[in-house]
Amino acid sequence: MNLGFLASGRGSNMQAVIDACKRGELAATPRVVISNNSASGALERARQEGIPAYHLSSHTHGEGLDEAILETLRRHEAQLVVLAGYMKKLGPRTLAAYRNRIVNIHPALLPKFGGQGMYGMNVHQAVIAAGERETGVTIHLVDEEYDHGATLAQARVPVLPGDTPETLARRVLEREHTFLVETLGRIVRGELPLD
Ligand code: GRF
Secondary structure (H helix, E strand, C coil), X not given: CEEEEECCCCCHHHHHHHHHHHCCCCCCEEEEXXXXXXXXXXXXXXXXXXXXXXXXXXXXXXXHHHHHHHHHXXXXXXXXXXXXXXXXXXXXXXXXXXXXXXXXXXXXXXXXXXXXXXXXXXXXXXXXXXXXXEEEXXXXXXXXXXXXXXXXXXXXXXXXXCCCHHHHXXXXXXXXXXXXXXXXXXXXXXXXXXX
């Protein structure tokens, strides 16, 4: 299965998937990486891996961004799109063309701790402030709202006494890397239907 990635930041989840593909653990081929952030680790990693990498943003493409993203995914024959730390909403053309073919990974147990502003360390701070004893990872279909589409899979991660947002973030991120690969594997093998 051909994968397209959209990522805004460090790109460690994307890298985990690329590495699993290279090891032959995931029957998928990373075909294209798109970022709204020209200085992102994700674009840097993609270039190091020899994967076509594009900086597409409202600054570079204005009103034409949605169309540019869709055209780029199609040109590289992406069949499944993975949002791996992508901080923007997708436009209606891309969402319609890839309906039920775009997944996002979120570092908490949605529907808790999701939505606008719930990204990065904010999520883990909120989990600790709420006194939760457990958090986790959610992989879900993408729609026009942040962190909103149907949940496909969740993994639980304990919140330990004395956790800081940083220690919790580290534990969750480690689980994200394995869980994203596991879940994409189930999708690729047809064990987890997207429709
Ligand atoms: C991850 O925590 C992911 O769940 C969230 O953004 C973060 C991206 O991290 N959507 P990375 O760029 O993959 O390292």
